[in-house]
Structures are given as C-alpha cells and as structure tokens.
Amino acid sequence: MPEDAPQPWRRSTRAIQRMVEFAPATGGLALWMHHRDLADDAVAPVVATDGHTIFYAASFESLPVAEQAGLIAHEVLHVALRHPQRLLELREQLGDVDTRLFNLCADAIVNASLGHLSWLSLPEPALSLEQVLSSALGITENVEKSLLEWDVERLYRAIDDRRAPPQDDARRARSGQRGGASTRAPAASEPSPASVRDQPAPREDGPRSARLRALGAQAIADLQPDPDTRGSPQAQAEQTREWRERILRGHASDGAHSMLRTLIADVAQARTPWEQVLRTRLARSLSPRPQMSWSRPSRSYIANQGRGGPHRRLPWEPGTSQLRAVPRLTVIVDVSGSIDEALMVRFAREIESITRRLEAGLVLVIGDERVLRVEHFEPGRSDLRTIAFHGGGGTDFTPLLEEADRHRPDIAVVLTDLQGPARWQPRWPVIWAVPPESAWATQPFGRKLVLR
Numbered sequence: 182m183p184e185d186a187p188q189p190w191r192r193s194t195r196a197i198q199r200m201v202e203f204a205p206a207t208g209g210l211a212l213w214m215h216h217r218d219l220a221d222d223a224v225a226p227v228v229a230t231d232g233h234t235i236f237y238a239a240s241f242e243s244l245p246v247a248e249q250a251g252l253i254a255h256e257v258l259h260v261a262l263r264h265p266q267r268l269l270e271l272r273e274q275l276g277d278v279d280t281r282l283f284n285l286c287a288d289a290i291v292n293a294s295l296g297h298l299s300w301l302s303l304p305e306p307a308l309s310l311e312q313v314l315s316s317a318l319g320i321t322e323n324v325e326k327s328l329l330e331w332d333v334e335r336l337y338r339a340i341d342d343r344r345a346p347p348q349d350d351a352r353r354a355r356s357g358q359r360g361g362a363s364t365r366a367p368a369a370s371e372p373s374p375a376s377v378r379d380q381p382a383p384r385e386d387g388p389r390s391a392r393l394r395a396l397g398a399q400a401i402a403d404l405q406p407d408p409d410t411r412g413s414p415q416a417q418a419e420q421t422r423e424w425r426e427r428i429l430r431g432h433a434s435d436g437a438h439s440m441l442r443t444l445i446a447d448v449a450q451a452r453t454p455w456e457q458v459l460r461t462r463l464a465r466s467l468s469p470r471p472q473m474s475w476s477r478p479s480r481s482y483i484a485n486q487g488r489g490g491p492h493r494r495l496p497w498e499p500g501t502s503q504l505r506a507v508p509r510l511t512v513i514v515d516v517s518g519s520i521d522e523a524l525m526v527r528f529a530r531e532i533e534s535i536t537r538r539l540e541a542g543l544v545l546v547i548g549d550e551r552v553l554r555v556e557h558f559e560p561g562r563s564d565l566r567t568i569a570f571h572g573g574g575g576t577d578f579t580p581l582l583e584e585a586d587r588h589r590p591d592i593a594v595v596l597t598d599l600q601g602p603a604r605w606q607p608r609w610p611v612i613w614a615v616p617p618e619s620a621w622a623t624q625p626f627g628r629k630l631v632l633r
Contacts, residue, residue: 192218194236196211196249200257203300207441210427211235211257228252232265233410238396251301254440258291261428263421263449264333265406271334272619273633279341282390284404285397286336289313293324296440309551310399316396317389324394325443332447342387358528414456414633421449455530455614455632460592462612462628466592467508467539475499481541507560508541511590514568515597517549517576520616528596528614529565537561544588550577552584576601578625600623 191602193216199207210616213324215234219225225238241249259265264287272278285308292303317340324517337402355593367473386394427446432441436607512532518526536558543558547568558564578601585593586607594612611627620631 195246196253204435204438207433207439207580210261215261222295226403229403229405230256230406230497231405240244247302251303255291261424265404270407283337285393287333290447308627317392328443340389340393342389345384461533468539473499496541509590510541511585511593513546513581513595515576516570518598520570533561533563546581546585548581550575551580578603579605
C-alpha cells in the first residue's frame with residue numbers, strides 16, 4: 182500500500198489497541214468487524230453501526246482515548262449481540278417497532294455490561310439498565326441480576342406502551358391536515374396525498390415510552406440497520422451461531438476483565454431457518470422406505486441357497502422392495518387468515534422444491550369454515566402463489582382435516598393463523614405453519630412451525 186494511501190482504522194486504531202491490551206479476548210471482537218471512517222464533512226453520529234460495519238465521524242478523533250474505547254466497545258457489543266438484525270426481526274414479528282425506543286433499550290443493556298471497566302469511559306450521560314428499569318418500569322434490582330434476566334426484546338416489549346391516536350387525529354395525520362383543509366398543491370418533493378393516506382398514523386407515547394425517551398434524550402442514534410445487508414435466513418442463522426461462540430469464548434478467556442460482565446440473557450440465540458426445519462420434517466415422512474416383499478427372498482436366503490446345513494432347510498425369509506406408492510403431501514390453507522404475500526411466495530417455493538425433490542404428490546385443500554376447493558398436483562408443479570386470503574373470518578379446521586384424510590396423506594402442512602377449533606385429530610402427522618404474528622398461539626396437536 183502506498184505511504185500516502187488512506188489507512189483503514191485511522192480513527193479507531195488507538196482505541197482498539199487499548200481494548201485488546203486490557204481485554205484481549207472480548208476486546209479482540211473488534212478485529213472481526215469492518216471499520217469505516219466517514220468523510221470529514223459528513224453529517225452523522227460520532228459513531229454508529231449497521232450490524233456489520235462501525236462508522237466513525239470526524240469528531241471521533243478529538244475524543245480522549247478512554248472515551249473512544251468506550252464508544253467502540255459499545256458498538257462492538259451491538260454488533261456481537263446482533264442488535265440491528267434483531268431490530269429488523271422484531272419489526273417483522275410486531276409490524277411496528279419504534280427504532281429510537283429499541284435503540285435506547287439496547288444501549289441500556291450494553292452500558293450496564295461495560296460499567297464495571299475502569300480502562301474505558303462511557304460518554305455522559307450514559308443510559309444504564311438500572312435507570313431504565315427503575316424509572317420506566319418501577320423495578321429495583323442490581324445490575325448483575327438485571328443482565329441475567331433481561332434481553333433487548335423483552336425490555337422493549339415491556340416498555341413500548343405507545344397507543345394509536347384517536348380516529349379523527351389519525352385521519353388528519355394521514356391526509357396531512359392539521360385542524361383544517363388546505364388548498365395548497367403539494368410540491369414535487371412531497372409525497373402524494375394517496376401515498377400519505379396509505380401510511381399509518383404515528384402512535385403516541387404512553388407513560389413508560391415517554392419516560393424512556395426523556396431519559397435517553399441525549400443518547401446518540403447509533404443503531405442504523407440496513408435490511409439490504411441481512412442475507413438469507415440460513416446465512417443469518419450461521420452468523421448468529423458464530424458470534425455467540427465468539428463472545429462466549431471471549432468471556433471465558435477474559436474473566437473479570439471481560440466486556441460482557443454477566444451479560445448472558447441478551448446473547449443472540451441461533452434459530453434454524455424455517456425452510457430447513459420444514460424440509461427436514463417432510464423428508465422424514467415422504468422419503469421412500471424399503472417395503473417387505475413376500476414375492477422375493479432375502480439376499481441372505483439366496484446366498485445360503487435356502488439351507489442351514491447339509492440336511493436342514495431354512496424357513497422362507499422375505500426380501501425387501503423399494504417400490505411403493507407415490508408419497509402424498511397435503512397442504513391445507515386457511516384463507517380466513519392473513520398471510521403476507523412475500524411470505525406466501527417463500528412458502529410456495531419451498532413446497533414446490535420439496536415435492537419435486539422427493540417426487541411426492543400434492544393435494545391442496547383450501548377453506549375456512551368449510552372446504553372451498555381441492556386440487557391435485559404432480560410433484561413440483563403446485564401453484565400456491567395465486568391463493569387469495571380474505572382475513573377476518575372464522576375458521577373450523579375439522580372439515581378441512583376430514584377432507585385431507587380422504588386422500589390418505591403421509592403428512593399434512595396447515596398454513597394458518599391458528600384462530601379456530603380442531604375437533605378431530607388425524608392419525609397422520611400435522612405441521613401447523615403460522616406467520617410470526619401467531620407465534621404465541623397454541624396448536625391443538627401436532628407440531629408448530631413459525632415462518633419468520
């Protein structure tokens with residue numbers, strides 16, 4: 182590299198060296214991340230992360246090295262604990278997640294984990310987990326116990342008490358009116374009235390949300406998740422496993438000097454992608470199995486020529502045959518629920534791939550309180566993408582399951598939100614595939630698979 186070329190980590194080098202000196206294992210987590218210096222005139226927080234890269238503004242260079250180390254350690258834990266990715270995942274589950282409130286919850290947990298280290302300095306005022314629990318939730322407990330119990334998702338759910346505005350206010354917010362009609366034509370840079378009308382009205386803070394927002398008024402907005410960098414579910418699961426192993430090994434190596442303290446509850450949990458789980462479960466039921474055949478002897482019987490000695494004949498030993506009927510998969514779709522279009526496309530693609538690979542026939546049963554349609558498909562030729570969901574209606578799984586039983590399936594997958602009774606249980610296995618919004622619903626029998 183030429184001497185005059187810009188050096189990577191120019192702004193963060195001193196602080197990272199300090200981290201590795203005092204906490205070699207957990208401080209060394211910074212070496213697994215990307216670091217990027219922003220332009221001198223860039224308008225950005227002093228330090229921020231998108232979950233993969235830590236960004237440094239020009240103002241970072243003027244800070245004392247202990248404060249630089251505190252800021253980088255803070256961002257390192259955000260990345261290692263996968264807070265930006267977990268923010269996006271929670272948004273997929275709940276539909277509406279306040280980025281600022283989630284950022285403050287994550288900051289409180291990270292700051293509590295770093296508070297015992299004397300070789301770094303957190304910028305004042307540093308929001309602590311004890312403050313958040315005491316002020317927003319009225320819970321008083323020491324920091325060690327809090328870090329063992331609270332993860333960022335649980336803390337956010339406990340604090341987020343935002344409420345929807347009254348209907349009239351919401352209508353005015355969507356139409357861009359504030360107390361009266363306006364005849365001004367929108368500028369070219371402004372969204373059209375139709376696009377504004379489609380956007381949900383902002384929710385108002387409740388007491389807990391307002392207290393947390395006031396506590397963290399001066400905290401920097403350092404979580405800037407980028408949905409385009411998430412990758413496939415399989416890649417996300419693998420990255421989560423890798424970071425979990427790194428931080429647990431680092432914590433064990435550094436001991437009392439670890440940046441993790443007793444931070445165990447918030448360590449990201451690796452979750453196997455639902456596509457892989459569905460693929461495995463269906464393969465077990467649909468893969469060909471050897472069948473006993475009385476029309477042909479076993480290989481051992483042939484090898485011994487049917488004799489156990491000069492004067493003894495062996496009893497007939499049946500052989501096995503790989504021939505069997507085409508495995509049958511039944512997919513039951515509850516159209517009274519509400520399934521996101523993108524999720525339906527992923528589900529349909531996976532079902533088509535599984536039936537093609539296993540050469541399994543597919544019976545599609547569509548209904549709500551009654552059976553609306555039954556279709557048969559050859560392996561890999563199903564078309565689930567055209568199914569329309571009307572939502573809001575009642576569901577009764579009993580006639581749908583009874584209809585599926587008439588086709589003698591090896592296994593069935595029920596795509597539903599689990600809002601309805603099932604008064605009959607079949608003998609074949611059932612997988613209830615539910616969207617993230619129904620993750621907490623209880624299936625009547627069989628196994629539940631959340632399509633996150």
